[in-house]
Amino acid sequence: xxxxxxxxxxxxxxxxxxxxxxxxxxVEAWAPTVEGCIGEAVRxxxxxxxxxxxxxxxxxxxxxxxxxxDVDLLVSVLEEVVYRMDADGEIPLAVEPGAIRPAAxxxxxxxxxxxxxxxxxxxxxxxxxxxxxxGLRLGRGPGGWTCGVTLDV
Numbered sequence: 001x002x003x004x005x006x007x008x009x010x011x012x013x014x015x016x017x018x019x020x021x022x023x024x025x026x027v028e029a030w031a032p033t034v035e036g037c038i039g040e041a042v043r044x045x046x047x048x049x050x051x052x053x054x055x056x057x058x059x060x061x062x063x064x065x066x067x068x069x070d071v072d073l074l075v076s077v078l079e080e081v082v083y084r085m086d087a088d089g090e091i092p093l094a095v096e097p098g099a100i101r102p103a104a105x106x107x108x109x110x111x112x113x114x115x116x117x118x119x120x121x122x123x124x125x126x127x128x129x130x131x132x133x134x135g136l137r138l139g140r141g142p143g144g145w146t147c148g149v150t151l152d153v
Contacts, residue, residue, distance in 0.1 A: 016044035025151045037145035038077050039095045049125035052093050055116035068106040071138040078131045090115040126153035
């Protein structure tokens with residue numbers, strides 16, 4: 001880690017990283033769009049605890065989340081990832097966020113996950129159990145969207 005904020009990345013860039021955090025998993029992500037930023041956050045979370053390089057796709061799962069604010073979309077998508085691991089034993093290999101469009105009382109995001117059997121992934125860290133609201137952020141800056149989120153392990 002070089003200490004730079006993700007917003008310091010070049011405009012239009014996308015990426016993610018884990019950040020040292022006591023006993024939890026902290027990730028940061030950045031992308032030109034909010035959908036891309038959330039997708040990068042999912043990738044960072046998965047890479048924080050599993051090596052999926054040898055895992056095969058078992059299918060696609062689609063979910064739609066609705067929230068009052070963009071930051072709540074981030075939480076909802078990550079909660080879906082945690083739920084799928086716990087309830088279905090599946091882990092996302094890839095995520096393809098759809099477009100955010102207005103909903104009755106907030107924002108909506110449709111997400112397509114390409115899933116693998118979690119047992120086929122090599123564990124490299126503790127599996128997240130919940131998304132923490134402490135230190136949660138998602139916002140637009142001069143270089144695009146950035147986010148930071150901590151997951152309880």
